[in-house]
Every structure is written in structure tokens, then in C-alpha cells.
Amino acid sequence: MTGVELVGVRAAHGTRDVLRHIDLTVARGELLVVLGPSGAGKSTLLRVIAGLHPVSSGTIGIAGRDVTRLSPGERDVAMVFQSYALFPHLTVADNIAFGHRVRGVRRKHARPIAAKAAEVAGCAHLLDRFPHQLSGGERQRVALARAVVREPAVFLLDEPLSNLDGELRAQTRVELRALHDRVGATTLHVTHSRSEALTLGDRIAVVRDGELEQVGTPDDIWRRPGTEFVATFVGAMNLLPADGPWRADAHRVGVRREAVSLADDGIPARVDRVEVVGEDTYVHLRVAGAHAVVARVATADRPAADSAVHVRVHDRDLHLFDYDGSRI
Amino acid sequence: MMRARALIAAAVLAAAGCGGTPPERAVSLLVFGDPHELAAYRSLEAAYERADPGTDVRLVEAGDRKDLITRLSTSIAGGKPPDLFLMNYRFYGQFAARDAIDPAGPLLASSRQLREQDFYPQAMAAFQFGGKQLCMPQNISSLVVYYNRDLFRKYRVAEPGAGWTWDDMVATATALTRDANGDVVKGVDFDQPGAAPTGPPPVEYGLAVSPELVRLAPFVWSNEGKVFDDATEPSRIALDGPALEALQNFIDLRGRHGVVPTDQEAESQDDEARFAAGTLGMLMSSRRSTTTFRAIDGFDWDVAPLPVYRTPATVLHSDAYCIPRGAPNKTGAWRFVEFALGKGGAEIMAATGRTVPSNKAVAESPSFLDPNAKPRNAKVFLDSIPTIRAAPTLSTWPEIEDVANDILENALYYNQPPAEVARRLDEQTAPLFARARP
């Protein structure tokens, strides 16, 4: 049984196509991260599933039901917006209970339900506050609680972590995953952060220019990027011509920074620049006299600038790409 | 908003006081009137500028009487009064009592162009205040009956003439009130409680008269009754027996006879427009209406004296040129007055139809009594002069009229008992009389 199924979905903003042809299946209970640069159509994808944006063609199924023609309210989805979209005039409890109140549940009956959801999302102590009295993290929890309380078929999270700063974001990311495991609902999580995608998702769907570039597990995406784009977007990758230092029967050869090791022998290279980032150091090299390559090494092992070194790459770490950018 | 209006008025007047002409040759004149009347003043202005080249008369045209008072008072307060203004004797009292007018008397005494005996004393008297001649009347109009001769002929009704009575007027009006089929009908006001339609509504009314104190007064006087407690120094409105009888008859025009339009109809179309449209038999009005009615070409019309109870009486309508204190160019203003009220000017104004000249010689000359100009019975205006009486000059008279006219309007349209109306008139105007300046 599928959680969400998109078949041949197209969508447009005015005359501009934003989603070109999307076929995507999300299993029930799966957490799928939608990753892509801004403007790629990730948010539109969520909005199309929610029914907030019309499809030009194609069908959308949720929990085995064709919802293409249904209004947002009939699709049984809950959404958490980047801005959280809390109602400023309602208390936290009333915000969480909003959906129940709209469906005619009395306030006194809705309140315990809201309290329970708040408990799950970790904001039970905030029930009687107003949104303007909350911090960013607290608002985020309330928004989550409001989504959880619905017990929807699908959660749609639109960059829910992007308004939080570093520490809190990392912490919330963990909690988000834990929450998903507890609730177990099908979830689509949109982000432009690859670390968020790699740590959070059961699978990742990489979107580019309104098309799915690759869908796969984080491991797949990382180890076997389907295209040059995925390879470079998910993690920095050196791209070199196939007739460069590492010859192959391809158009280009990709090597991840951490796959480039400095050794006593191998291909000679010159250190252009050394960039220390905490425990890691990026070594900017000129390999075989011409090719710019970046290697990531432990800071302790970093070479001196302007020194002559040798580099090595294991064969299994070479990614070969064809003229159209696809993996060979 | 109000402040803005005052500022605009002051600015207009200030603007009128400066320009290319040297100040001693420029005269600003504040007047109001409908387009026909303003055209008359413009032709007078043009004639004066031709007669005395180099002078520059600047007409400052107010929207209506109330606007004129507003402009005058604000310009006086602003220290930039016009050189001259034209105002009805009923409304100049507030300026007279406040000593805001430079008396014309001494100027008249030393004038080589104008002499006091050239003018009708009834008009002159209306502009005397505290024993001084303050302003110079330009006209001496009275209330008369305008009538549509074609309607009279069509329904074979005798035209009104000297000596006709109130009852004659009611009978005439009744005969002229007709429905769409041309049948005599009584107009019923369906808005009144208990009123039920008795037939088709009138499309032509026999008479129209606005329910105003100065329209009622001549009939009270004609019935030898009193409007005020004292004719010369009134301190309250005190209608006596004959006055109440006249008031009852006045109210009956609507409630009992149904010969005047209902309030709705009066609001829908004003009396002058109704007359001009040919659906009104008779209209009580002053000379002012003549300029408007001369534009009528659909039917023939004329004027008749007011109907009489016991003694003939009518009420004065007169406007005068007044020079405000502090006017920048008094000499120029007076020279204009001499021209406007002398033979030349008075004839021009008479020819426009606007005025019954205050200048006796001009009034009795063909330029007023022109047999080719309507109304043919223009002499009616002159014949009624001996019977003219004036409303008192009081500083609070505009307020008194506003209050009294409101009461009379309701009296006419709601058919109220005269004693009750008289009580209200007295009660509500008494404080205004009390507040009047000596």
C-alpha cells in the first residue's frame, strides 16, 4: 500500500512549467526527503500534493485514493510551513485544536486532544501562550503539534528547520526523526540542506528544474549519484575530463574530496592553497600540472602550501559520467 | 472643512483686491444669484466699465445667500472686506447691528448724482438703522402672483386681477388643479396618516407658495392682523386672531384644498421649475423669478397682485448696496453705486428683468414698464408699492426666519392647528428676539 503516488504530474506558474513530469511513489510510513536547490520546484511539489496548487496534468493518490480533484481540506494531509503559519490571535491550544474546531468539535472536547498532540511534539507547557510569546523553536513545535493532532495520512513539511539556527536545528532534526518513528506517518520533507537530507530521510528525491533527478536511499545518493548534478549537489565532487589524471571511457570523471588521499607515490600534484576548517582541511591541488582538485584530509595530516605531493584515488571511488551527465 | 471654506472665501476676496488696475480704480462687489441674475450684474459691470474707462469692477460671486454671508463675515474678520456688497434688508441686520457698515447717508447727502427723493421711501426706510441710512437700495420688489396664462385659457378660468380675494384665489387654484385626464382633482398627500387615494393624482397644481414667514406675513397684514407684538420694535412673534385666521387659510391650501404640491412633490421639483415646466397655475414670488421666467417660450405668463382679505398688503423684497467698514476703495465703491442706481445703471438692471428699480423715475419709465417685455402687467409691482410693509431689521433675523420657516413648513405639510403653530413660533423664536442686538 502506498502513502503517496504521483503519476505524470505537471504543474505551472502562469506560462512557466514548474513541475515537468513527476512520477513518484512514497511508501506508507516512509520519510521521503525532497532535496533540491531553490527554484527547483520542491515546494510546488508539496503544494500540489496538498492541493494548494493545481496540476496541469497527471494524477495524485494518497493512501490509495485518487485525490487529484479534491480540495485541500478533503485530502487528509497536514502541512508544516517554513513560516509555521501560526494564527496570531489564537493560543497554542487553540492553534493546535484549529482543525477540530473547524470540524465542529467543541472547545472543551478539543482541548485534551490538543494537549495530547502538544505532549507528542514537546510543547505541552506552552498551551496557554500566544504565538508572539514563543521562541522560534517553540513555534516550530507548535506547528508540528498542529500537524500531528490531525493524524493525517501524509505529513508535508516545507523547510521546517530552515528558520532555526545551527545548534537548535541539529537537535530538532534528531527530534523530528524520532517523532516520525513514533507517529509512523508517511512524510514528505522538503529541504535544500543536503546534510538534513542525508541524515533524516529513508529515501531522498533530488529535484532539479521541475524534474526528479534521482530517487534513492541516502547511501545510494551518496555513493552512486545518478547524475553529475546529484553528485555535485549532494556532496562536493571534483569533476575532471576523462583524459585527465584518471583516464576512463567516459565524458567526465568525478572524485569526492574525501576519496582523494595524499600519498608518497601516485600522481604528482602541487599544493596551491590550504584551507583549514576545524578538524578537516581542504587542500587545493593542481594535479598533473593542469587539473584543479580539492582533497579533504585530517588537519593533522595537512601538507604545506606550495609543496609537491602525490595523490591517489581508489578505482571504486571514481564516478564516470557520460556526455549527458548521467552515470555510466 | 468649515475652516477651509473660510480660508477659500478670504483668499478669493484677497485675490479680488490685487491685479493690474491701480487699487483706487478697482472695486470689488460681492453678490449672489442664479445664473440669470449673475448675468444681469455682469452686464451692469460691463456698462460701468464702458462709461468710466479705466475702472475695474470685480464681481465676487457667492453661491447663495448663506454663502454670501459666510464670505462677507470671514472677509471682514480677515481684514479684507469687499468694497461693496449687495444684500437683502432682512439679512443685513446682523452687520448693521455690529456696526460693520459704513453709512451711505453722508455720501448721498453730498452726491451730485443721486438725491434721496429719487428713491422710493419704502425701500430707503428698510435700510435705515439706528437713525442712519446705511445702504442704498437697488430695487423695491414685492410679493406678487405669477400665473400661467395658457393654463387659465385652457381651463376657461378668469385671470386674477386687482382686488381679488383670498377665496377667489383658492377657487381659482382649485379649478386649475387637474389630473392627467384634465379633470379637477384634489391633491392628497398619501404620506399623511389616514390619507387614502380618492382618484388619480394631480399633474397640474393650481398654486405654489413656500411656507415662509415673509410669504405668510402679507396675508396676516391684509387681514388686519399682527405678526409681531410691536410693529416697530418687535420682541416676539405674536399672532392675533386675524393672523390665526390667515394662517389657518394658508395651511388649508394643502390640507383642506389640496391645491399646492405636497412636500414630496415640492422636494422633487422646486416651484420655479414646476412653473417653468407649465404644470403650475400660479406661483407667489418676488421680482427675482422674472429673469428665469423670461426664458420660458412654451406658454404665456403674467403677474397679478396678491389677493386681499380686507386691505391690500404685500411684503418688501429689497436689496441694497452696502459699503463695509474697512473697504479699501470707498470712493470707487460709491461712484459705482451712483452709476448703478442712477438713470443709466438702473435702466440696464431694469432691462435685464431682475429688478423693480428703486429709482422712481426709472421704475415709471418704459425701461421697466416695457410693453414688449414680460410680464406685461409689470405695473402690478409699482401699484403694490404703497401697500408694501417690511420685515423688521434685527441682528438675529436670519435665525428667526430659519426657525419660523421650519415650523411653517411642517404646519403646511402636516396640517397642524394654527394655535399650536403660533405657540411654537413664539416659543422657539422668543430667545432669538431676546438675543437680538439693539
Place this chain on the structure above:
Amino acid sequence: MSAKDRQLALMLTPYLIGLTALVLVPAVASLGMAFTEYDLIGAARWVGLANFAELATSVPFRAALVNSLVFAAIAVPLRVAAAVGLALLLHRRAPAATTASTAATLPTAVPEIAYGLLWLWLFNPLYGPVNQLLRWGGENGRTAFDTTVPSWLTSPNDARAAIVVMSLFTIGEMLVVLLAARRALPREVHELAALEGATGWTLARRVTLPMLAPVIGLLLLRDTILSFQFSFVPALVVTDGGPPPYSTTYLSLYIYRNAFEYLRYGHAAAATLVMLALTAGAVYLQWRTFHRYRSRYR
């Protein structure tokens, strides 16, 4: 004083000079005038509280006061409601909505006097389009429901209603403000409500209106203050304060008449003070109500 402060001061100066010369000084002057008898022509005479004592017993003043309060109590909520309703209907950026909101804003741009004269024709009890329309389908000059048509200019309550009706079409400014406020509401909030199944009236009642509440509150305040003014021209031009006695004589018209027609500036100033006090009172009451909820919207 920092450069920014100096620039601010410099930019505010013309406004402050104007405010002082055109509003504050005249306001203080009329405050003083309220205790005098003054006709603009002669010198002012100190009369103490006599003007107020007279106001206390004046029949027309009391009528004007009641008229103004009733007018504000009826017209202000109706105007704001109409503007809010239109804003909710017309906030979408579609060609038809833009045309409609332009049309709804236009009457506000018509000069007041012209607007008054237009309505004088529209309300003409016999020949005016309004009553012609009301008579449509009826017989004997009555409506289709066999009721009499309103006597707009001759019956006291109908005339009062006429002034209210006139005021309902000059809500352009409010509409512009509300359209902007409606468009400024975060889209996500409405989308979220849509996901929860809130549509139509539920959406308006539970989301849109509460979120617009601060703006609506402000407009209510402003309109209450203005209501003493925007009844002025209609009453002057259309009903002339009547039907008698004083059916549509509002405070503004009362003040205008006494000052500029009867030359009773002291009396008018005293009435103005009463009007100001009333306005201040109304504003205070509303402010207190709104203040309780204001902090939530920051």
C-alpha cells in the same frame, strides 16, 4: 543629535509647521473662543460658561447631538462592514477584482459637493432613480411588496437613512487600506486553514477577520472621528438639515450654521468643544477595547 535624527527632524519640520499653523493654533483659538461672544466683526466679549449653559438647554443642539451619535452608531459599523466585505471579495489580483475595487473606490474621489448634488438627484422622491427602482414591479407608485417607497427628503427617518446610504459609498479609503491589509496577510495562514477544511464564512470568521482585527479596529476609530465630518456636506447639500425641525442637523452642520450663517463664533466654538470631547470619549472607549488584544499581533 545624530545625522539620522537631524534628517528626521528636517523632514518633519514642514509638517509640524503646517500642523501648528493650520490645526493647533486654530484649535487653541477656538478653545478660547468658546468662552466668548464673538462675531468676527467686533471685539470678542468674555462670557464665561454662558455658551455652554445655552447649549445645555438648546433644542437644536440637543437634536444635533443625538443625530450625530445615532449616525455614528449606525453609519460607522455599516461603512466598516461594507469595506471589509468588499475587501474580502476583491483582494485577489484578478482583472475583474481590480476593476471592481477601482469602481468601489471612485465615489470617494468625487468632490463632496458634486457627490451631494448627485445624490440629491438620485434621492428625488418622485423622479429619482432610487425610488424609480424601488417602484419597479409595484403598482400605484408603491413597491413590489406593496409598501410605500421611502420619502427620502421629507420624512425624518428616511432622510436620516439617506445620509447613511450616501456615506456607504464613500468607503474608498477604507477599502484601499483593507485591501492592502488583506493582501499583506501571510498566504500560508490561509493555506493552512484550507488544509484544515475551513472555507467561506468559517475561514473569514476564524482566520481572516481576527487577523484583520487590528486594522479594522483602527478604521473604526478613525471613522468614528470622521463621522462627525462626513455627515456635513450631505446634510448641507442634500437635506439642508431637514426635514424640519433638525432631522438631519448634525453637530458639524449646527456648528457651521451658527458660525458662518449666524455669526455666533463663540457659541459654535463651544459646540465644537463638546464635539471634540465626545470624539475623544468615543476614541478612548474603543481604544481601551482594542488595546487588550493588540499585543498579540506584534
